[in-house]
Amino acid sequence: MILVTGATGTVGREVVSILAERGEKVRAVSRNPATAGLPAEVEVVAADLADPASLAPHLAGVDAVFLIWPFTDPAVARTTAPEVARVIAARVPRIVYLSAPGADQPESFWGLVERAVETSGAEWTFLRPVGFAANTLGWADQIRAGDVVRWPYGDAARSLIHERDLAEAAVAALTSNGHAGARYLLSGPTTVTQEEQVRIIGRTIGRNLRWSEMPVEEARAMLSVAFGDPAFADVALAGWAGFVNEPEQVTDTVARLTGHPARTYAEWAADHAAAFR
Incomplete structure (x- = not known):
């Protein structure tokens, strides 16, 4: 079972679609499941990362979480991301976080969320795409x-x-081994x-x-x-x-993770x- 946060966004929706097409069990997080518009075979649940406790009931039986952080304010990341990461890591062994090259600046919200995930105790992979x-x-x-x-x-x-390339790379990290501790720059x-x-x-x-x-x-x-x-x-x-x-920067990471050129x-x-x- 893969849990996808941000499941109705540009990348999250693609990740859900690919996982469903490949026969994976998917649990998609949405603030409003009734309007999510996701495939019928996908389990859609209500939660909000601003309230980490709302995520906890949906983590039972989950093998990996695709984490999309929806807040750009570093103060929110500083106060809330550690609790979100703790709640996930207490129940799920693997987190794949959609980060950005800007995470190299530790006080950016991307960097703050990376630090929270990295210290959570879960196996982690960070995807750092260039612009979408x-x-x-x-x-x-x-x-x-x-x-x-x-x-x-x-x-x-x-x-x-292309968001499809990024989603395919995410699916590779979510569903296969060998990506623990990787910070992938994708372009x-x-x-x-x-x-x-x-x-x-x-x-x-x-x-x-x-x-x-x-x-x-x-x-x-x-x-x-x-x-x-x-x-x-x-x-x-x-x-x-x-x-x-x-x-x-141009990288070959998409090709290495997905098996086809970007x-x-x-x-x-x-x-x-x-x-x-």
Whole structure:
């Protein structure tokens, strides 16, 4: 039995789907099971990581937990993550945590959750993906409305990962041995600048899309509202700025864990073309 937190999100839903397709027993955590929309064979239960005790009744018979941390505030991670990890580790031998490269900064929420899991006593694996290709769905409204995407740092070169690749890597860590204590950096197969990403979407949907550089301060104000956290917006903008001069790292981790090359950004765009039309 695999328990999946964040089961209705971009990655969690894919993990649930793959596990179900492979005949694994899946217990999916949702704040609102009635609206989860998961496969019929999946057991959907109600719990909230903000209340660690709500998770405990659902851990009976579970062999591994896929942990997605939903809070960006380091203070919440500092106070709540140790208890979540303790509750899980008391009943489950394996935790696979969806982290990020930013976990190398110990006071980031990713790093705080990693420390909590690492000291919990459970066997652990940390998945540290680069940016999600799915984040570029944020351009969908602009693309449906016209031919120009306004965004900052068009020259930022990203190695964005397809959520299906990340989910397949997670399933490998959840269901097979040899991953204990690993910190896996996962990426797409090559770097593509943000401006080129827009052009790829355009080619995919048969339109000539163009990039328009957005002033950084305008982007910061918009992202602060979207994220609900100006500090998180600053982290995102600093990352994009860094990728202009130093492209995001490319790894072969997806291929090593899944047995196939990572999907390209063009493949991701083709898989999500309907969202941009």
